[in-house]
Amino acid sequence: MGIADGNLFESMRLMLPEHTDVMTRLKREQQIKKKPILSQQKWEDIGYVISDAIEHQTSVCIQLFNSFEDEFLEGIPEARDGVLYLNINGDRKKVPFDRLIDVEAL
Structure with missing residues (x-):
């Protein structure tokens, strides 16, 4: 009461x-949220979406884990020297794989 x-x-x-x-x-x-554990199938789906977007130069929405509120980034993925970057309006940002939760094609 x-x-x-x-x-x-x-x-x-x-x-x-x-x-x-x-x-x-x-x-x-x-x-505080705990980071979800992604299954092998989910990692394969994420890899497929990213590789398809790199090949066709299409945009994706990447969801990154954060303890309080997840972060969403939209852009065109690029792979350089084994590192994934996201091209957001000409600005290249490195994608931290340890925080990656989901990727969705736009």
Whole structure:
């Protein structure tokens, strides 16, 4: 029962700054996501989409894992010296494979 429910105790309770800091930290830790483990089939699908996009010079949307909110990048993939790059409006950005979750052809 919170303040909105008419709980008088909740509205009169005092919070020390130390308690507020601990509660904030605990809420943030609860929001942290764990990186999904991709199956062999998923890696093969990702490889197929990337190789097809490189061959035909088409755009892809790459999903990168982040502990709180995933990052999405759109561009044309390029492979140079065994490293995957994404060409985003003329700017080349290296794709970190350790954070790669999904790739979708556009």
